[in-house]
Amino acid sequence: MKQKILLLFFCLPFIGLAQKHVPAFEEVLSLRNPGTPVLSPDGLHVVYTVRSTDWQENGYDTEIWIRKADQKPFQLTNTPDGSSSNPQWSPDGQWVSFTSDRGNKSQVYVIRIDGGEAIPITHEEETIGAYAWSPDGLKIAFTRPAVDEKAEKERKKRYGAYEVDDQEYKLNWLYVVEVDPYAPNPADLPCYNSEDSTAQSWDCIEWPKAKPLLDSVDFTIRNFAWSPDGKKIAFTHTPDPLINSFFNADISILEVESGQFETVVANKSADSFGYWSPDGTSILYSSDVDNVSSNYYENGRYFTLDLNSGAVHEIATDFDENLGNWHWTEKGMYAVAFDKTIRHLYHIEPKSGKVTHQFGGLYTIFGFDVSDDGSVFAMGGENGDDLEEIYLWEPTSTARVITDFNQQIKDWQVASSEVISWKSKDGTEIEGILHKPDNYDANKKYPLFVVIHGGPTGIDRPVPVYGGVYPINQWLYYGDGALVLRVNYRGSAGYGADFRALNVQNLGVGDAWDVLSGVDYLEEQGLIDTARMGCMGWSQGGYISAFLTTHTDRFSAISVGAGISNWMTYYVNTDIHPFTRQYLKANPWEDPEIYAKTSPMTKIKNASTPTLIQHGEFDRRVPIANAYELVQGLRDHEVPAKLIVYQGFGHGISKPKERLAALWHNWEWFGKYVWKEEVQVPGLTKDKK
Numbered sequence: 001m002k003q004k005i006l007l008l009f010f011c012l013p014f015i016g017l018a019q020k021h022v023p024a025f026e027e028v029l030s031l032r033n034p035g036t037p038v039l040s041p042d043g044l045h046v047v048y049t050v051r052s053t054d055w056q057e058n059g060y061d062t063e064i065w066i067r068k069a070d071q072k073p074f075q076l077t078n079t080p081d082g083s084s085s086n087p088q089w090s091p092d093g094q095w096v097s098f099t100s101d102r103g104n105k106s107q108v109y110v111i112r113i114d115g116g117e118a119i120p121i122t123h124e125e126e127t128i129g130a131y132a133w134s135p136d137g138l139k140i141a142f143t144r145p146a147v148d149e150k151a152e153k154e155r156k157k158r159y160g161a162y163e164v165d166d167q168e169y170k171l172n173w174l175y176v177v178e179v180d181p182y183a184p185n186p187a188d189l190p191c192y193n194s195e196d197s198t199a200q201s202w203d204c205i206e207w208p209k210a211k212p213l214l215d216s217v218d219f220t221i222r223n224f225a226w227s228p229d230g231k232k233i234a235f236t237h238t239p240d241p242l243i244n245s246f247f248n249a250d251i252s253i254l255e256v257e258s259g260q261f262e263t264v265v266a267n268k269s270a271d272s273f274g275y276w277s278p279d280g281t282s283i284l285y286s287s288d289v290d291n292v293s294s295n296y297y298e299n300g301r302y303f304t305l306d307l308n309s310g311a312v313h314e315i316a317t318d319f320d321e322n323l324g325n326w327h328w329t330e331k332g333m334y335a336v337a338f339d340k341t342i343r344h345l346y347h348i349e350p351k352s353g354k355v356t357h358q359f360g361g362l363y364t365i366f367g368f369d370v371s372d373d374g375s376v377f378a379m380g381g382e383n384g385d386d387l388e389e390i391y392l393w394e395p396t397s398t399a400r401v402i403t404d405f406n407q408q409i410k411d412w413q414v415a416s417s418e419v420i421s422w423k424s425k426d427g428t429e430i431e432g433i434l435h436k437p438d439n440y441d442a443n444k445k446y447p448l449f450v451v452i453h454g455g456p457t458g459i460d461r462p463v464p465v466y467g468g469v470y471p472i473n474q475w476l477y478y479g480d481g482a483l484v485l486r487v488n489y490r491g492s493a494g495y496g497a498d499f500r501a502l503n504v505q506n507l508g509v510g511d512a513w514d515v516l517s518g519v520d521y522l523e524e525q526g527l528i529d530t531a532r533m534g535c536m537g538w539s540q541g542g543y544i545s546a547f548l549t550t551h552t553d554r555f556s557a558i559s560v561g562a563g564i565s566n567w568m569t570y571y572v573n574t575d576i577h578p579f580t581r582q583y584l585k586a587n588p589w590e591d592p593e594i595y596a597k598t599s600p601m602t603k604i605k606n607a608s609t610p611t612l613i614q615h616g617e618f619d620r621r622v623p624i625a626n627a628y629e630l631v632q633g634l635r636d637h638e639v640p641a642k643l644i645v646y647q648g649f650g651h652g653i654s655k656p657k658e659r660l661a662a663l664w665h666n667w668e669w670f671g672k673y674v675w676k677e678e679v680q681v682p683g684l685t686k687d688k689k
Contacts, residue, residue: 022477023117025663027055027288028467029656031408035062036325036367037083037390038376040093043371044069045113046378046402047076047087047096048390050518058657066113067390067402071326076111077118084109084118091137095181097121099128107138110181119181121209129172129663130223133179135230140179141213143221166366171369172221174214174233174254183208214254214261222249223273227605231256243575246270247292251285253307264305269295272304277350278372282306284328296582297457297491297500303351315353320496323348323355325367331374334358336365338494340431341419341461345379361399362391364461384417384462409465413438415461415484422521425513428502432518433460433627434506436486437476445676447476447482448528450555452513452537452544456491456507457500469492469614469653469662479675484530489514489544505585507567507598507673508547515544516552530554534670537612538562539622539651543600546630549611550603558671559612562651563624564603565630574598575622606632610640612669614662616649676687 016023035049046067054061062083067073076096084100095110100118102109106127109118118323122128124144125335144375148170163264166617184205191204213233214221224235233254251265251273267270269288276283282304300322304313316323321347322602323335345359345368359365362381364390368610369378375391387406393399415435424430451470466472466484475482488494489511490502503510515535522528535555537545542563549558564570568588571580588595596602611634615627627643634641644665646658653659664681671679 020411020413022474023365023465025471025474025660026055026466027412028473029057029659029663030389031465031467032405034065034380034390034403034405036380037369038087038089039369039371039376039378040089040113041091041372042093043376044390044392047089048378049085049087050075050381051689052281053656055656058655061655064096066096068113073403076115086131086303088133090179091133093136097131097133097140099131101127108142109310110179114424114661120207121179121181122177122210124175124210126170126332130221132224132226134176134226135228137173138179139176140359141174141224141226141233142210142223143172143174143417145172146215147183155547166242169218170222171217172241173212173217174221174224174235174499174582175210176213176256177206177210180208186283192318197294200513213256220245222246226428227276228278232280234273234276234456236271246577247288247295247578251283253283264307268292268391274326275333277304277328278330281308284326284333284351292578293585294501294582295503296579297497297504299497302348308327313351313353315350316348316355317353319346319355321494324409327368327370329372329374331372333371334368334374336368337674338459340494340667341433341459341488343381343461343494345377359393359399361393382463383669385414385464387465413473414464415466415473415476417464418442420521422518424490424510425515426510427497428510428514430490430514430518431488431495433462433486433488434522435466435472435476435486437481439481441481444480445529446480446527447475447532448519448522448530448534449482449484449670450519450535451484451486452511452515452541453486454537454539454608455493455494455543456489456503456511456540457493458540459493460486460488469538469659469666470666474667475670483522485518485522486520487515491540503629505594505598506553507583508544508600509598510553511544512547515548519554532556532674534558534674536561536670539565542614542622546600546611547598549609549630549634550600550607553608556608557610557612557670559614559669560627560630561614561662562616562619563613563630564600565626565633566593566599566623568599569625569629570593570622574578575620599631604630605635607637607639608674610669611642612665613641613643613664615643616651616653617645617647620653640673 030053037046037048041482050065051062061087064077064084064087065073066076079100082101084098086099088097097110099106108131110119111118125147126144128141169507189205219237220241222236224233236249238249249270250263251271252261252263254261267287268290269292271287274284286300286302302316321337321487323337326335343364345365347356347358365379365383367380378392382388389397389401390403391401418434420434421431431581472484516669533555534557536559538561542561545558546560546563546565551630584594613623613627613631631641668679669679
């Protein structure tokens with residue numbers, strides 16, 4: 001007999017509980033989390049962003065918080081109708097700048113560190129992109145799109161609306177504006193075009209106007225930074241802002257006073273500026289050099305360029321992973337990188353290029369900042385069994401936590417996580433994260449849910465609470481409990497370049513080996529009930545789930561989120577065609593066999609697993625044609641299938657209410673086919689058959 005799931009624990013209140021409870025979907029979606037911390041110039045203060053959920057507006061609000069010296073952090077900005085983000089310190093440490101859309105597109109604002117009202121610095125017609133203070137604190141440079149609205153309006157007025165593929169874009173150019181927070185407001189005095197009634201006249205008060213540093217050029221600026229002396233700006237540029245133009249990125253240096261620039265790095269493949277040396281004589285940059293065929297999965301390469309001699313020096317040559325979030329200080333360079341599921345802070349010696357482990361006090365370091373002298377670090381990180389916090393660390397002491405985000409889950413039953421490993425079909429060692437309930441009983445066999453990350457160069461790591469569209473925390477504690485396995489299949493980050501290349505011309509096939517061998521391992525250990533298993537994933541994880549739908553009948557149900565069903569369909573529709581050519585080493589006309597081998601649709605006649613398909617209406621990364629192809633193929637072969645289209649969304653579901661819906665859709669689907677119970681989604685009538 002089928003039984004209705006009541007889910008009483010979803011109705012428990014958010015606070016005030018005497019004992020721990022399983023969090024409701026809404027509680028998980030409402031978790032606040034911090035962004036990358038930014039240190040003040042003297043290293044005493046820290047600013048960081050905090051993102052919270054706004055259920056009334058069905059969105060997320062990001063605001064800036066500050067921790068002054070040893071004081072308790074407090075919220076510095078409050079933007080009722082928008083968010084404030086990208087905080088930076090003024091060079092004198094008295095002001096915090098940020099970008100915010102307060103009814104006039106995103107502009108740069110400044111606010112005193114003691115609080116008060118924010119003051120606008122830019123007043124542009126277009127949204128501000130990247131920005132940076134000049135070292136003397138008198139100016140801010142920024143990028144914004146070129147303005148050509150008149151031509152656009154004229155075309156639309158005469159010919160209506162249309163778009164030429166890969167030709168509809170605006171170039172980002174570079175501008176500078178003087179910073180004067182104490183300047184009078186133009187509204188303080190009336191502005192006349194002629195003498196007033198008393199025959200007096202005066203100059204109108206105006207906001208400081210931005211001046212072009214680089215405009216009317218035939219390229220777009222991706223990122224930039226002032227030199228330490230403020231006389232130069234290094235910048236990365238591409239012919240246009242289209243996503244695949246990163247292959248053609250080069251680096252140039254602008255002389256601010258003269259307005260002249262010179263291209264200093266122009267390899268065949270992508271080059272990207274990273275950081276100035278403290279003395280301003282060299283730059284750090286990353287480059288794929290001449291690699292245009294495998295840079296989606298190969299390690300990046302890192303170089304320094306001496307601007308005086310032109311000497312190029314490659315660094316970190318013996319390090320087998322990608323380094324990120326670079327900083328160059330008086331004590332050398334620092335960056336973070338994954339070592340399997342752990343993300344460490346590393347020190348890189350500029351001359352020798354040697355990479356050494358710098359700090360291991362946290363399991364995962366996300367973003368960090370460091371003082372110019374290398375004496376103080378601010379880091380966002382977690383330890384695998386807690387939420388991300390902001391930490392301060394001095395190399396001679398222990399890291400100190402300065403936030404309290406874990407108070408949000410102190411009354412929750414959370415996941416107990418461990419890293420496990422096994423051998424795949426071809427002998428490759430694979431790792432995964434196994435989540436158990438706190439009350440795990442080694443004498444029981446549990447239902448198993450496999451959740452597959454995207455990428456493929458993503459990575460799963462131990463966490464107490466999973467924040468995606470799959471109800472991991474709730475499954476762990478429903479009924480007699482369950483286990484959840486998250487597989488770091490071949491191609492995942494953190495395991496070196498060779499591991500990331502193992503699914504080249506083997507997509508789906510090798511990935512399925514890794515997932516199914518993980519299931520085999522848990523079965524051999526006597527941990528799982530193989531009659532009750534589900535599998536799911538989003539993006540690349542959705543593709544692997546679709547591949548499993550048509551290649552195995554071991555799962556009771558599968559959920560495919562924004563997944564590829566046919567590589568041919570994907571190739572001709574996606575916005576990243578080079579991705580497919582690199583992983584499959586051909587286009588579909590050159591090698592139709594590899595496209596067939598790796599496509600779930602090739603084996604659609606073998607499908608028998610009930611499959612839920614979730615997809616964004618306007619997904620350009622994995623276009624929705626993949627979802628329609630898979631669902632029709634399953635229906636034609638009488639396999640239970642349901643397609644849910646999230647209207648207005650692209651590749652991800654970026655609003656809380658639709659994410660809540662996606663959670664319920666997965667809970668309902670797996671409840672029916674794994675738990676063998678009917679679920680009534682709150683507030684909805686039963687779906688039509």
